[in-house]
Amino acid sequence: MEFSSKFLENAVSEMSQLPGIGKRTALRLVLHLLRQPESQTLNLAQALQTMRTQIKFCKSCHNISDVDLCEICSNPHRNQELICVVEDVKDVMAIENTSSFKGLYHVLGGKISPMDGIGPHDLNVTSLVEKVKEGKVKELIFALSSTMEGDTTNFYIFKQIQEYAIVTSTIARGISVGDELEYADEITLGRSIINRIPFEASLKS
Amino acid sequence: MEFSSKFLENAVSEMSQLPGIGKRTALRLVLHLLRQPESQTLNLAQALQTMRTQIKFCKSCHNISDVDLCEICSNPHRNQELICVVEDVKDVMAIENTSSFKGLYHVLGGKISPMDGIGPHDLNVTSLVEKVKEGKVKELIFALSSTMEGDTTNFYIFKQIQEYAIVTSTIARGISVGDELEYADEITLGRSIINRIPFEASLKS
Incomplete structure (x- = not known):
């Protein structure tokens, strides 16, 4: 792809490093940002930067958190x-x-x-x-x-x-709520029979 | 969606304003960035910011350009x-x-x-x-x-x-190179017959 601007090329190349985003999609996203008010791009850039530098992980459960615990x-x-x-x-x-x-x-x-x-x-x-x-x-x-x-x-x-x-x-592994039995794979169906639960218990959940 | 961090929420919400990127995809992308080296996110943020503020449009053809013309x-x-x-x-x-x-x-x-x-x-x-x-x-x-x-x-x-x-x-509107005729829509096919070109001319391109 030939770019008429180094700035554009750079933005597309950084964007296309995200998973599932190829060069063409990256270009589409970047051109979209160009058509939007400048503030949208600046907010996005700022949010990403703050997120990456300020975010913490809970010292106990390792979940993302803004505080230590x-x-x-x-x-x-x-x-x-x-x-x-x-x-x-x-x-x-x-x-x-x-x-x-x-x-x-x-x-x-x-x-x-x-x-x-x-x-x-x-x-x-x-x-x-x-x-x-x-x-x-x-x-x-x-x-x-x-x-x-x-x-x-x-x-x-x-x-x-x-x-x-x-x-x-x-x-529990079993048939998803709303699923048709005939489309369930045999391992899941087999397990759901072995690990069956009392009918009365199923009424409560 | 409940977020455990304001920074994360903010990044996801800005990211999901891009066309074709919903909340879930935005979250996936942002969590991916968190697993990558900090420099990747900072480069992306910087590239977007520079692109949006520095990019120019050619004063003659309105194409994106780094210079006036x-x-x-x-x-x-x-x-x-x-x-x-x-x-x-x-x-x-x-x-x-x-x-x-x-x-x-x-x-x-x-x-x-x-x-x-x-x-x-x-x-x-x-x-x-x-x-x-x-x-x-x-x-x-x-x-x-x-x-x-x-x-x-x-x-x-x-x-x-x-x-x-x-x-x-x-x-020219016509049948794409490599296309099977039977799958072409009738309007395109009709136009391609009306606007047919001399066979010798077609050999040159």
Whole structure:
């Protein structure tokens, strides 16, 4: 692509380093910004800069936070003995949106994935094991993706904390609410039969 | 969406104002930036800021340029009497990539579109008519999209310059190179028959 301006070329090239944004999309976005009031671009640039330099991570759960201890960890109304282990910040937001969990979180920052060169030491596992060791945790809920990497990570953490007397659980795998049975894959369907729940319990949720 | 950080929320909200980028995609992009080295975000912010504040538009053709008169307009090897009228900067780049046009451009900055509230006075039409009036132009090539808005814009400009003795043409509409005939729409196919070209001429291009 031939650019008539170095400034334009530079902006497009930086923009196209974002995942899923190619050169053409980047050009479209940058040209859009050029048609909008100058303030929009300046606000965007400022917001990104502030976000990247000012943002903190909660020292306890590693969630994104503006303060040292995030709002969830410092909330006395939440169950401090129940910890939900998630992959990243998006998962905390997704679970918070359901309003059905009142414990704390622990953000690993990824999954064990040898193919991508991510081992246990690249994740926030040590601090989780420390929490368990200190005896303040009664139950760990594994809420990772149901993939090979998610299962490996669950198992790795399980092995580390096995010796301590805590309950470990994993979120239920089953048919999504609203899904047609005939389109469900066989593994999910099989598991949903093995892990069936009493009908009366299902009425409550 | 509940955010655990104001900085994050702000960045996501600014990012999601870009066309085609919703809240979820914006969050994905911003979280990606957080995982990358700080320099990437700072470079992006800087590039956008510089682009928006420093960029100029060529005073003759209204193309994006770092100088007052763009490289194309100031190139003595280009045919100054042949002007290709395009909608925006992307079209200049697309035509330049073909290497088959050696004249100048005129960037309108949009198409007449009453539905979007864009009239002739929002476009760079006056400066184009001025160029024609000054008698320096021999041919205008309309290279706008083949849509209702594009055709309207072509016709509006044509009416403005009709009285001057210049040639006006429009880029050929026909079957795309590599296209199967059976999938072509009937209007395009019909036009391609009416505007057929001598076979020998087709061998040259």
